[in-house]
Amino acid sequence: MTDRIERAVTALARDYPGPGGAVAVVRAGEVLVRHAWGYANAERRIPFTPRTLFRMCSITKQFTCAVLLDAFADPSVLDGDVRARLPLLAEPAPGVLHLCHNQSGLRDYWAVAMLHGSPVEAPFGDAESAAVIGGTRSLQFSPGTRYSYVNQNFRLLSDILEARTGRSFAELLRARVFDRAGMGSAFLAADARAMPDGTEGYEGNVASGFRAAVNRILWTGDAGLGASLDDMIGWERHIDATREDETSLHARLTRPARFADGAPAPYAFGLRSATEFRRTVIGHGGALRGWRSHRFYVPEERVSVVVMFNHLSDAHGAALDVLAAVLGVERPAAPADRPVPDWAGAWVEPETGLSARIDGLGGGRIRLRYGHSAERLDLRADGSAGNAGTVLRMTVDGLRMERPAENQTALLERRGGAPRPDIAGRYRCEELDAVLTVEDAGGVLYGAFSGFLGQGRMEVLEPIAEDLWALPCPRALDHTPPGDWTLSVQRNADGRVDEILLGCWLARRLRYERAA
Template sequence: MSPAESIKRTLESVPSKFRGPGGAVAVVKDGELAGQHVWGYANLDARIPITPTTIFPICSISKQMVCLVLTDLLQNDKDKAFEDALHKALHELLPQDLMANKDLTVERMVAMQSGLRDYWALTVLWGATPGGRFSIYQDAPKALKRLGGFHFAPGTEMSYCNSNFMTLGIAIEKATGQTLGGLLESRLFDPAGMKTAALRPDTERLPAPLVGYEGSDENGYVAYQNRIEWAGDAGIQASLEDMVAYEKHIDHSSSSAHSAYQKNSQEPHYIDGSAANYGYGLARIEADGMTVVGHGGALAGFRLHRWYVAEKRVSVVALLNSDMDSAEVAGYVLRNVAGLPAKEQQKGSLSETKVEWTGYYLDEEANLAIAVSHGGPGELLIYYAGHEDKVKITDSTKASSKGMTVSYEVGKLSIHRLREGRKLTAKSLAPPGSPNDGEEVIYTGSYRSEEIDSKFHCTGTGEMLYVAFDGYLGEGPAHLMKHIGKDVWWLACQRSLDAPAPGCHCWLLAGKKRQVRQE
């Protein structure tokens, strides 16, 4: 079978392997389109099919494109006027106590090493409702002034945070006096031949006929309407044809030592000099001795992904109008086209091993709970900061994956999250029962956090508690909480304005760990 026929068969097999309303995939090899395939419907109700020109919101894939403009501005600014204006704008947007930290730099922001808190998660605490409006020029500045302190010291760890890129997008406009959309058009879209790509911040106004769907193959799909504005962090929309043009442009740029993409795709580092895996809107992974660089994007009803292997000059793009895992789709195509190894399968004598250290733990430094449960054979599920990671059990006290190592001592977990450069120790929480060993404590009432300007209401009886948040975005919905041990409660929040809120699942209500004052 010829390489062209192999690529064609791989792409045509995607719809059967990854069922959903529709999608579009493409492979660019050696700087040319090697194959593309579109299937399904842009609008199920109207029976309008997806085509190569259907425009998708590419969401967080936007970050790398904004960074190309940023680097281009910095590289071509001989007298440092733009750099100075950019720093002035950042001082206007962010709290001064944060900007006083010399390690908070533009380089740390584009590497997700700033230590800033993610406004996406904080919108829940500011009273946002699912599907609510969020305005760049009205709500975003208020959000940035309410971020509170650092999540960690800048440059020491990596935590995915949209605040970095929202801030930079606004700051670039302030520094240049031009719109971010206009800068993207003149410095990237036009040179790359992305004819229909544009920055369209309002997610409520997608170009017809595209609709995003939530649901599953088993339960059916329902259209979802987003109402968020975003720009620097996720506002670009583009068709498959636009993304193919982008991949061709990236392949050409990668051969130039002075191109913005060449600079931006270099391996990033932490402040101590150790290697990181995220910089300038690009994530890096190692697979079979090759470096794969790319990014995903997500919005309720949409999942997108792109990967590029410079060594083999192969790009893969996957655009879906559902919540299916686009990284799985892009990875499947890339493994077949670039000859990367198949996903690892469970094997060995430990496949049936079950450990005795499942349960709940508390990372006291970050004030986040960790849930450990059994997954498949020889597998543990580690739920932390809004994400679930699968690790393989290697012996009775250890488990690991490519992104994480876990070791257990009696009553304690030691976790190294490799991709974030974060090492943490978490202590076991007592099994659920009486939160205070028989001592009667009244949790209900209203509490206030001055740091982030948020009010927290707690209602209910016994261990059936409900919570709601008020803030500058309004009065949010009630959420359910359950006791998981000691003075820690688990707050179930499946959606903020649009997506699940990262890290919003642990609330400390009692004792010395109380994070808010009662009113």
């Protein structure tokens, strides 16, 4: 290990503080770094080691797809199984490959669960999952036309695999992936409440203190993988050892995918392809309340990096720090300081109906609140602003937003003015059989959801523009949460509120009609 890599590894505990963590670097099959620090369970003083069992969360998705591709050479033979699990859907159902590539058009079930009133730390198991998925009546876009992150895509895959093969998903993972890759202690950690070796995930930070996170979710093909750092080293070494075999698991997982219009799709089979330091990087992250992880492979360099935190620090950023050290390059410098453009403010993206709020951050950056979480965009000399996933630029036709990974380009619609505070009432979504309640509590508007999963907590509505509000969702069953819900108020000719069009990036365009 070079001095530069050693410094980067040593800095992780300081730069990303929390109870514990682990990091590995593999190059050309050789393990350069295998390091852990801190505590897997701070209360019981259980050290974090390379053998500590960890919730890999959404890193599971690539393993689900690996089982699928290994069991079925042509996954499309299972398209009818998807249709059968969406009995109320009133339009063409997505196919299996749409699920694998997050192009299904389904609304994410963790987000929809919040619309059904689920408390943040409530149990969510097989019965709740089946009810939310089986209740699907419409899609938010035609399958194959757009990208949107949807966890139940991969739960559907694992459920179908169990039904078709007659074997449990845990058995399928062991026989078709873990044994081949030398992942000796990896297992299906479906119950999110506890790990068998006592490892805990933690909420909080250094300033407020850390506390054990509470999760009561039952996970399968979407996020159920439990694995140690040593298990993940086995997977990374397997990837490199089989890199020239076109029939290997990883080769099949990384075959190019496209949208229906032929545009390239960087997300496929539970993996995302991106460019970092001018090199192709293929990987995925994982997140649950108390847990963060990231892994990726750089084919050109034959380098893998794995980072695990049992707290809420930025595992992706940490992995990039380590990769930069391995490659001998610097992280990109901060952008030049530029004034906030005059097109900052409130906008609406017309296809999704979601608000797009733009404001200055200083230091040559602006903040965009539109997608799953707030994004930082660098201001550029040509007047545009962008990051790896989004570009905003003013054109003769208006403000253009480009999100190529989602196959989306749109002209945003400017919104101004102040919203009228006359929207208190009860609104019902027929599709979900769920309710949005807006109440005026002493001159302040609050909103909350309720449905078959319970009664959600009241949150203060944030005014955006005329007839446009945001209902925050800072905590949810999953982590990260859905983010802010856009409430677009619809009025009749007399100016009376008839309905609210509601959505977030994970679950869009749901109609709530005024009931009282």
